[in-house]
Amino acid sequence: MGLVALLSGILSFLVISQATRELGRFGATDYIGTLIVVAIVRELGPLLTALVVVGRSGTAIAAELATNQVMGEVRALEAIGIDPKQYLVLPRFLGSLVSVFALLVLFDLVAIMAGFAAARFNGLPGPRYFQIVLQSLSSRDVWLTIFKAIAFGAIVGVVPSYFGLSVRRASTEIPIAASRAVVAALVGVFLCSALFVALS
Amino acid sequence: MTMPAPLAFEALPIARHASAPFSLDVPERRTVAVLGDEDSGIGRLGGYALGLERPATGRALVFGTVVASLPEPDRLAFRRRVGYLPAGDGLLQNLSLRDNVALPLRFGSGASPRDIEGRVTVMLTALRLMSAAALRPAQANEEERRRAALARAIAFDPALLVLEQPFDGLTARVASELLEIARGGESAEGARRTIFITGQEIPPILLRRVDHVYRLTRAGVLELETV
Numbered sequence: 001m002g003l004v005a006l007l008s009g010i011l012s013f014l015v016i017s018q019a020t021r022e023l024g025r026f027g028a029t030d031y032i033g034t035l036i037v038v039a040i041v042r043e044l045g046p047l048l049t050a051l052v053v054v055g056r057s058g059t060a061i062a063a064e065l066a067t068n069q070v071m072g073e074v075r076a077l078e079a080i081g082i083d084p085k086q087y088l089v090l091p092r093f094l095g096s097l098v099s100v101f102a103l104l105v106l107f108d109l110v111a112i113m114a115g116f117a118a119a120r121f122n123g124l125p126g127p128r129y130f131q132i133v134l135q136s137l138s139s140r141d142v143w144l145t146i147f148k149a150i151a152f153g154a155i156v157g158v159v160p161s162y163f164g165l166s167v168r169r170a171s172t173e174i175p176i177a178a179s180r181a182v183v184a185a186l187v188g189v190f191l192c193s194a195l196f197v198a199l200s
Numbered sequence: 201m202t203m204p205a206p207l208a209f210e211a212l213p214i215a216r217h218a219s220a221p222f223s224l225d226v227p228e229r230r231t232v233a234v235l236g237d238e239d240s241g242i243g244r245l246g247g248y249a250l251g252l253e254r255p256a257t258g259r260a261l262v263f264g265t266v267v268a269s270l271p272e273p274d275r276l277a278f279r280r281r282v283g284y285l286p287a288g289d290g291l292l293q294n295l296s297l298r299d300n301v302a303l304p305l306r307f308g309s310g311a312s313p314r315d316i317e318g319r320v321t322v323m324l325t326a327l328r329l330m331s332a333a334a335l336r337p338a339q340a341n342e343e344e345r346r347r348a349a350l351a352r353a354i355a356f357d358p359a360l361l362v363l364e365q366p367f368d369g370l371t372a373r374v375a376s377e378l379l380e381i382a383r384g385g386e387s388a389e390g391a392r393r394t395i396f397i398t399g400q401e402i403p404p405i406l407l408r409r410v411d412h413v414y415r416l417t418r419a420g421v422l423e424l425e426t427v
Contacts, residue, residue: 067293068292071288071290071293072286072287072288072290073290073291073292073293075247075252075286075290076284076286076289076290076291076292077292078250078252078276078279079250079252079279079284079286079290080279080280080284080303080304080308080352080353080355081276081277081278081279081280081304081307081308082276082303082304082307082308083272083276087307
C-alpha cells in the first residue's frame, strides 16, 4: 500500500509539474486533465499497480503453492477430498482481484491529489485543476479502469498459481517456478494492457 | 451376491523391472501390509488406490469402484470414504495440528462448526494430542505429526484406511498404539476397519496384529511372509 501510494504520488507530481510548466508556456494547461486521466489514471495506474502486486505477491503465491506441492500437501488435500484449486487457488485469485482493485483506487486518489499539489506548486489554482480533471474524466475512463483492475487482478492470481502448482517433487524447482511465474505474469499484464488500448 | 473387496489391485505395473504386474485383494476387516524396497514401487500403491495416479495398465478398485475413472467432483467425494495417511504426513504447514484434523470435516462433512469442533476434540483426545493441538507441524515432533495425520485420516470414520510408511521413525509402543486406533476396535469378524499398509518395514511387535504381511521383491514378485 505504501509503495503504491509513493509511486503514484511521485509519478503524478513529476508529470504534472513538468506538464504545468511546459503546457503553461503555450496556454494549454487544460490538457493537464487529459494527461492525468488518460496517462496516469487510465494507463499507468493499472499497469504500475499490477506490476507492484506481481512483484510482491506473485512471487509469494508461486513459491507458497510450489512449496505446498513439494511437501505433498496438494496431494494430501486431494486424498482427503478437498479440491486444491478451491482451497489453495480460489482464495488467492479473489484476494488478487480485491487487492489490485483497492490499490488501484488508492493509486488514482493519490495521483489526483499529488497532481493537485504539483499544479498548485506551479501556480495553477486548485479549483481550476479539479475543474480540468473532472471535465476530462468520463464514465468510460472509470469503466475501463475497473475492467483493467479485474483483468490484471485475475492475471496476478492465476498465472503464479499455475506455475506454483506445476512443480513436481524437487525443492530446487521452487525458485524456478517463482521466477517463471513473475516473468509470465508481467508479460501477461503488458499484453493485456496493450489489448485494452487496441480495443478501446 | 458377494461384496467386492474393500481394496483390490489388478495387474498394476508398479515396478520398473517387475517380471509380473501387481495384483492383490485386501479382504474386509483385515489388516494387510505390503513391504518392500523403494525400488519395488510400493510407494505408488496408495496413489493408485485413491485415484491420485493413473496406471498405464491395470486398475485399482476401492469398494468395487475405480476411483481414477470418476469425474472430479465424484472422485473428491468418494475419497472421503477412504482414510489416507501419506508418507511424510502431508499436513498443511500453515495450519495448527487441530486445524489440520478439522480441515476435511470443514470441507466435506456439512456438519455445524460446533459439531466439528466437538469431533476434533474427541479425536485429539483419543490420539493424546490435546497438549500439542495448537502447534504448527514444524513445531511438533514426528510422533505428534504422525498422530495428527492419523487423526485427519480417520476424521470421516472410514471403513478403509490406506497408510503409507505409517510407523517409520516411531517407537514400537507408539506404532502399536497407532495401529490399534487405526483398526478402530475389534468385533467377532475382525477389526472394525480394513487397513492397507505399505512401507519398507514394520516393527516386529506389530506383526501379530497384521493379518497378512506380503513382501514385494524388486522383480515385482509378491511373497506372503509367515507371521
